[in-house]
Amino acid sequence: MCIFCGKKDESLTEDGLDLHYWKQCLMLQRCDECRQVVEIASLTEHLLRECENRSKFSQCPRCSEAVLTEVLTCHVQGSNCNRKSISVLHLNGKSFKCFRQGFFVISYLFCIL
Numbered sequence: 650m651c652i653f654c655g656k657k658d659e660s661l662t663e664d665g666l667d668l669h670y671w672k673q674c675l676m677l678q679r680c681d682e683c684r685q686v687v688e689i690a691s692l693t694e695h696l697l698r699e700c701e702n703r704s705k706f707s708q709c710p711r712c713s714e715a716v717l718t719e720v721l722t723c724h725v726q727g728s729n730c731n732r733k734s735i736s737v738l739h740l741n742g743k744s745f746k747c748f749r750q751g752f753f754v755i756s757y758l759f760c761i762l
């Protein structure tokens with residue numbers, strides 16, 4: 650059984666769980682920056698405090714998300730800020746995901762600086 654989302658399944662053996670954590674678990678997300686698997690609820694914390702690329706992120710003063718510092722200005726002005734959604738931000742061919750705890754709506758913000 651997965652301790653994060655509570656899923657019970659015969660395929661969730663030790664190996665199966667690893668795969669589940671990486672690919673399927675709705676409560677976990679792989680950090681795009683360091684490839685660590687972190688709980689979605691604590692991804693903001695992770696990006697600001699633990700991630701090896703934490704120096705690239707700042708906390709948004711409005712919605713308290715971890716936002717790439719280089720797009721923070723754009724983020725604060727955009728509809729991305731303060732929305733209870735998961736947002737994916739595309740920047741220079743890279744996507745950056747901005748999560749709100751407990752919501753699974755994906756929206757896209759194309760940020761032109």
Ligand SMILES: [Zn+2]
Pocket residue numbers: 651652653654655656669670673674675676
């Ligand atoms: Zn799970």
Ligand SMILES: [Zn+2]
Pocket residue numbers: 680681682683684685695696699700701702
């Ligand atoms: Zn990370």
Ligand SMILES: [Zn+2]
Pocket residue numbers: 709710711712713714724725729730731
């Ligand atoms: Zn914000």
